[in-house]
Amino acid sequence: MNKEPLQRWRKEYEQIHMSETAHHHIMQHVRHAPMQMFSRIASTAAVCVLLFAGLTFGAVNLSPTLAQHLASNPSLAPLVNIITFNRYQTSDGNMELDVQTPHITGLSDPSLEAALNEEFDTLASSVITAFQNDLQDLRDNASQLDPHISVLFDYTVLTNTPAYLSLDIYQVNTAGSAGAWHHYYTVDKNTQQLVTLSSLFRDGVDYITPINNYIQQEIQRRLEEDPSAYWNGDNNIPAFSSIRADQPFYMDTSGHLVICFEQYEIGPGSTGNPVFTIPSSILAPLQ
Amino acid sequence: MTKRKMFEQFLEENLDHAYRFAYTYTHDTALAEDVVGDSVIKALRALHTLRDESALKSWFFRIIINTAYTRLKQEQRTVSLEALSLPEEGQEDDYSDLSFFQMIEKLDPHYRTILVLRFFEDMKLEEIAYVLDENLSTVKTRLYKAIRLLKLEMEDQA
Numbered sequence: 001m002n003k004e005p006l007q008r009w010r011k012e013y014e015q016i017h018m019s020e021t022a023h024h025h026i027m028q029h030v031r032h033a034p035m036q037m038f039s040r041i042a043s044t045a046a047v048c049v050l051l052f053a054g055l056t057f058g059a060v061n062l063s064p065t066l067a068q069h070l071a072s073n074p075s076l077a078p079l080v081n082i083i084t085f086n087r088y089q090t091s092d093g094n095m096e097l098d099v100q101t102p103h104i105t106g107l108s109d110p111s112l113e114a115a116l117n118e119e120f121d122t123l124a125s126s127v128i129t130a131f132q133n134d135l136q137d138l139r140d141n142a143s144q145l146d147p148h149i150s151v152l153f154d155y156t157v158l159t160n161t162p163a164y165l166s167l168d169i170y171q172v173n174t175a176g177s178a179g180a181w182h183h184y185y186t187v188d189k190n191t192q193q194l195v196t197l198s199s200l201f202r203d204g205v206d207y208i209t210p211i212n213n214y215i216q217q218e219i220q221r222r223l224e225e226d227p228s229a230y231w232n233g234d235n236n237i238p239a240f241s242s243i244r245a246d247q248p249f250y251m252d253t254s255g256h257l258v259i260c261f262e263q264y265e266i267g268p269g270s271t272g273n274p275v276f277t278i279p280s281s282i283l284a285p286l287q
Numbered sequence: 288m289t290k291r292k293m294f295e296q297f298l299e300e301n302l303d304h305a306y307r308f309a310y311t312y313t314h315d316t317a318l319a320e321d322v323v324g325d326s327v328i329k330a331l332r333a334l335h336t337l338r339d340e341s342a343l344k345s346w347f348f349r350i351i352i353n354t355a356y357t358r359l360k361q362e363q364r365t366v367s368l369e370a371l372s373l374p375e376e377g378q379e380d381d382y383s384d385l386s387f388f389q390m391i392e393k394l395d396p397h398y399r400t401i402l403v404l405r406f407f408e409d410m411k412l413e414e415i416a417y418v419l420d421e422n423l424s425t426v427k428t429r430l431y432k433a434i435r436l437l438k439l440e441m442e443d444q445a
Contacts, residue, residue: 012387018306022320270324
């Protein structure tokens with residue numbers, strides 16, 4: 001009878017504990033992450049799109065057609081709906097893909113509607129193409145690893161107010177998400193125009209510095225709660241220094257500007273996709 | 288109880304288990320924390336697809352494996368993933384003097400995971416089959432091979 005190593009190993013195994021910081025952070029996330037991030041709610045009104053994309057799936061930029069509509073004319077908003085236009089599922093052994101493409105209907109500007117829907121279709125097909133490339137790559141290079149990958153491309157409505165509707169088009173790589181990023185496209189419901197960050201402020205005003213100052217402050221506050229939540233310059237990973245002029249953002253249900261960062265952009269993976277709601281008191285003088 | 292609440296309670300009790308299990312893949316504490324963090328996010332998003340709530344642990348551990356493999360690939364820490372040369376039965380490789388940490392470095396992941404789930408996480412073979420997405424007989428065969436390989440004399444392997 002030689003059970004001794006097993007008992008010894010089990011003891012050593014049981015002595016492995018997650019750091020309290022990580023434990024705390026994960027439980028906080030589970031308790032407080034907004035529920036609407038986890039279930040899809042089809043809804044009405046204008047559109048603000050945020051996109052989570054996995055590392056291997058490149059950023060999809062605002063198409064030229066869509067960009068032209070930044071200057072589209074204001075008009076009355078009819079009943080606007082988000083529908084699932086297309087669903088594509090495929091699986092190969094342990095590799096699964098599920099893509100649900102949203103379409104927006106009922107926008108008063110049919111060419112903006114068509115451009116948005118074309119954008120959504122392009123996003124979806126780029127995910128499908130990337131998945132197929134990954135599949136081939138893994139077959140060629142890593143078949144001995146018996147990789148398990150599941151990719152979900154889906155959407156959820158984040159915000160639905162008289163002012164804005166936020167449509168979240170996201171991708172979940174059920175196998176890690178290093179380098180996940182967001183793209184937010186915001187449309188003002190009243191004007192039915194896509195909104196850029198700079199368009200929220202007076203022409204020529206420096207909105208970057210006040211927003212940076214607030215985010216710096218907020219990061220320091222959050223670091224006191226959890227010292228490892230954000231990069232602090234250690235290990236040659238630069239700490240947050242400045243937002244970009246076109247930093248991703250969306251408008252929340254209270255009409256506040258929410259500045260968004262990609263996973264790993266300013267903190268470790270366990271921090272997820274950090275967002276900062278900017279108080280109106282900071283923005284008002286700039287508008 | 289909502290699935291969300293149930294998952295929260297599950298994590299309260301099992302977060303360390305999840306972390307240890309992730310560690311057997313990453314061999315690195317920070318990476319194991321990241322893998323668990325990412326797995327929790329994935330699980331929250333996919334929770335509505337969980338049919339059998341009693342299978343929550345197996346379901347979550349399966350997500351951990353998927354997440355760990357992808358993270359390791361991204362980190363290029365292929366050393367821990369490469370099919371390590373596996374001693375044939377009868378070969379004079381002795382595992383019994385190794386520490387847990389040496390053992391998980393040395394033992395082929397196919398055998399290691401089954402060993403960990405069966406003997407350190409007390410999972411049933413059926414549950415292990417679900418975690419690994421393998422059929423039961425494959426799991427049994429691998430478990431017995433692992434036991435022979437490690438020269439463990441067991442009264443009741445299953």
